[in-house]
Amino acid sequence: MSDKKNWPLWEVFVRSKNGLEHRHCGSLHAADEDMALENARDVYTRRSEGVSIWVVESKHITASNPENNGEMFEPAHDKVYRHPTFYDLPDEVKHM
Amino acid sequence: MNQNLYNYILGVADNSLILGQRLGSLTGHGPSLETDIACTNISLDLFGQVRSYYQYAAKIAGDKRTEDDIAMLRKEREYVNVLLVEQPNTDFAYTMARQFLFDVYHHLFLTQLEKSKDLTLSAIAKKSIKEVSYHQRFSTDWIKRLGDGTEVSHQKTQEAIDSLWTYTDELFHQTEADKAMVAEGIGVDVTALKETYYKKVDEILNEATLQTPESKWFQKGGKQGIHTEHLGYLLSDLQYMQRTYPNMEW
Numbered sequence: 556m557s558d559k560k561n562w563p564l565w566e567v568f569v570r571s572k573n574g575l576e577h578r579h580c581g582s583l584h585a586a587d588e589d590m591a592l593e594n595a596r597d598v599y600t601r602r603s604e605g606v607s608i609w610v611v612e613s614k615h616i617t618a619s620n621p622e623n624n625g626e627m628f629e630p631a632h633d634k635v636y637r638h639p640t641f642y643d644l645p646d647e648v649k650h651m
Numbered sequence: 652m653n654q655n656l657y658n659y660i661l662g663v664a665d666n667s668l669i670l671g672q673r674l675g676s677l678t679g680h681g682p683s684l685e686t687d688i689a690c691t692n693i694s695l696d697l698f699g700q701v702r703s704y705y706q707y708a709a710k711i712a713g714d715k716r717t718e719d720d721i722a723m724l725r726k727e728r729e730y731v732n733v734l735l736v737e738q739p740n741t742d743f744a745y746t747m748a749r750q751f752l753f754d755v756y757h758h759l760f761l762t763q764l765e766k767s768k769d770l771t772l773s774a775i776a777k778k779s780i781k782e783v784s785y786h787q788r789f790s791t792d793w794i795k796r797l798g799d800g801t802e803v804s805h806q807k808t809q810e811a812i813d814s815l816w817t818y819t820d821e822l823f824h825q826t827e828a829d830k831a832m833v834a835e836g837i838g839v840d841v842t843a844l845k846e847t848y849y850k851k852v853d854e855i856l857n858e859a860t861l862q863t864p865e866s867k868w869f870q871k872g873g874k875q876g877i878h879t880e881h882l883g884y885l886l887s888d889l890q891y892m893q894r895t896y897p898n899m900e901w
Contacts, residue, residue, distance in 0.1 A: 562683075581684050586796070593789060594685035597692050 564613040565591040567598075569605035577609050588612075657711050658731070658828035659838050661721070662874060663764070663772075664704035665732035669882070670723060670753060671697035673888050680760060689789060690746070690832045696782040703775045723893040725853070727883055728876040731826070733816035737873070737882045741811070744797055744804065748811035750790035755851050756822045756844070758787050763839040772837065782822070791855055798859025805860065813864050814858065820869035 562584040568577035580599050585591035591610040600608065619627055631637070674694035681687020705718035712721075735753055740746045761783055764776035797808040823845040827832070832838025853863045872878065892899060 584683060585685065589792070590796075593690070593792065597689040598685055601692055638665070 562586050564608075565595070565610045566613050566616060567591075567595040568609040568611075568626075569595075569599055570607040571605055573606055577607065582613060652668065652713050655828045656833040656837065657708055658826070659832045660704050660708040660711070660729045661774075662731050662826060662828060663760075664701050664708070665730050666736050666753070667697040667704075668701045669730070669732040670736040671701060673694075673736065673738075673749075673886055674746075676888065677740060677746070686743070688762075693750070693786050693789070696779075696786065698774065700779045703778075707771050707775070721895065723890050727878060727886055730878070730882065730886070731874050731876055732882075733818065733821045733871055734873040734879055735815060735822065736814060737879060737885060738818065739881050742773070742807060742813040744807035744817070747790050747793040747797065747814050748808060750786065751794045751855070752789070752812075752815055752819055752852065753791050753822075754783065754787040755792075755855075756819075757783050758850055759844045759848060759851075760839055760841065767838070768836040794855060794861070795859045798856070800862040808859070809861050812861055813866075816864040816866060817868065819852075821871045821873060824871060824874055826874050837856075879891050 563586075564582055565585055565588075566582050567580055569580045570577045583591065583594050583598055588610060591612075592608060595608050595610050599605070610645050671694045674690045674697070677687060677694075679681065679687065681690055695700045701722065702718060705721045708721055709716050711720050718840045735749060738745070738749055750843045758780070761776045765780065766775045767775055767776065794808065797804040801803070823841045825841060829838055854864045869877075
């Protein structure tokens with residue numbers, strides 16, 4: 556194991572209860588995936604926030620470039636018809 | 652009051668109190684943010700267990716004593732923790748070696764205490780055992796990482812194990828209260844845990860490429876209230892608030 560300054564960064568995803576999705580909750584440093592999982596348990600679930608944890612090394616995440624936000628996201632702004640807001644939902648349908 | 656039961660509970664609880672205090676003093680000083688939080692989490696687990704034990708002891712005492720009095724206001728010679736847990740946080744290797752040598756014992760101990768005829772003790776053991784399983788996993792993991800890590804981490808961890816080894820045998824000594832409680836089916840016969848303990852420790856040290864010390868010379872005294880010089884300093888930190896501002900509450 557090398558100097559702790561060289562520990563890679565990991566992104567942590569926690570599922571707060573069964574049935575819900577894993578959500579990104581932060582990042583941490585760890586030498587490998589086992590340590591990342593244990594650290595995530597200690598740093599992010601100590602107040603019983605979760606029932607499941609995913610960790611992924613940050614370098615494996617491909618992110619969009621903020622400089623390209625214009626072409627990436629703006630075209631969607633004037634297309635309200637892509638929102639399913641024109642339907643009447645029955646009251647019995649939950650979690651929409 | 653049942654003096655033997657009272658003394659027995661203190662014998663169990665004081666280990667967790669003192670180790671919890673040791674780990675708690677790492678708050679903000681851990682080698683990394685993540686291990687700092689992990690050590691203080693373990694400390695809080697131990698304090699949680701300690702509260703249950705001392706509340707029960709206070710109930711047995713049946714006088715005005717509270718859990719806080721028992722935790723904070725005894726004199727050094729009245730603490731009956733084993734010498735191992737009061738040893739200082741010399742460096743991270745020592746902190747993990749001390750934790751590892753205690754966790755393996757603690758887990759074996761609670762597994763037996765869960766079978767106690769005393770329902771309160773059995774319930775505390777049942778709740779604590781999940782926490783301690785994690786502590787053991789954490790410290791075992793670090794012993795393997797450090798032992799089988801770099802030349803320096805290996806050397807420091809071997810040194811820590813060698814130096815703390817002398818305190819391990821005391822874990823399996825019985826006090827008068829222990830013997831009385833074992834006879835009643837309430838206490839754990841620690842002498843019966845010894846073989847499993849050393850076997851398990853040896854296996855993990857092997858895996859960590861560390862040498863199991865061969866020294867047969869062991870320190871003792873903690874269970875009789877005769878401590879190493881380190882406990883006094885620890886207690887002065889622990890007791891400062893209650894001694895300076897008696898009966899203060901948060």
